[in-house]
Amino acid sequence: MRTFGLLAIMIASALFGASAATSAPNLFQASVSQSPGQVWSIPTPFGIIYGTIPREVVDYPRTLAPGTIVVSTRERRLYYVLGGGKAVRYGIAVGMEGYAWSGVSTVAAKREWPDWTPTPDELRRIPNLPRHMAGGPDNPLGARALYLGDTLYRIHGTNEPWKLGGGVSSGCIRMSNDDVIDLYNRAKIGATVIVQR
Numbered sequence: 001m002r003t004f005g006l007l008a009i010m011i012a013s014a015l016f017g018a019s020a021a022t023s024a025p026n027l028f029q030a031s032v033s034q035s036p037g038q039v040w041s042i043p044t045p046f047g048i049i050y051g052t053i054p055r056e057v058v059d060y061p062r063t064l065a066p067g068t069i070v071v072s073t074r075e076r077r078l079y080y081v082l083g084g085g086k087a088v089r090y091g092i093a094v095g096m097e098g099y100a101w102s103g104v105s106t107v108a109a110k111r112e113w114p115d116w117t118p119t120p121d122e123l124r125r126i127p128n129l130p131r132h133m134a135g136g137p138d139n140p141l142g143a144r145a146l147y148l149g150d151t152l153y154r155i156h157g158t159n160e161p162w163k164l165g166g167g168v169s170s171g172c173i174r175m176s177n178d179d180v181i182d183l184y185n186r187a188k189i190g191a192t193v194i195v196q197r
Contacts, residue, residue: 060079115141119152145157
């Protein structure tokens, strides 16, 4: 009976979003995977149940041009500057240890359901990766990608949303597919992207 009750609470937490997700780690400390800024996730025989990081308009007092994208790798959040002291804040995943970076770039290109070709470094670390993958729901770049300058880095979707809030990528910025579609529709080619630690 206790197991059924815990499962019911986990499912309810997943359905009711951030408020439930905030309390879930206290209830399931032993079985919940969480790191600072990360959503909670619980592997089950039926798949992974996870919390969400809500997209929201927040106060943003920095004086930056509307349309600027600011990535805070420390906070694991991305801000799209609206102007008037406001920004849209999204939850993200960032580069794993040794792959984090900072700097200023621009949105050089945008792609819907982008193809993915692993970099030579990724293939060295994980030799069994496919050499190329067409865009689609199983593609690790997700629903949209914004390409940063002449680098190999992108802001892109993910087919593993339970990893958001973590340091998991090879330097790219990952977002949920819903969030990256929202950002894709807002962001313009040439927009400034500031990545800060």
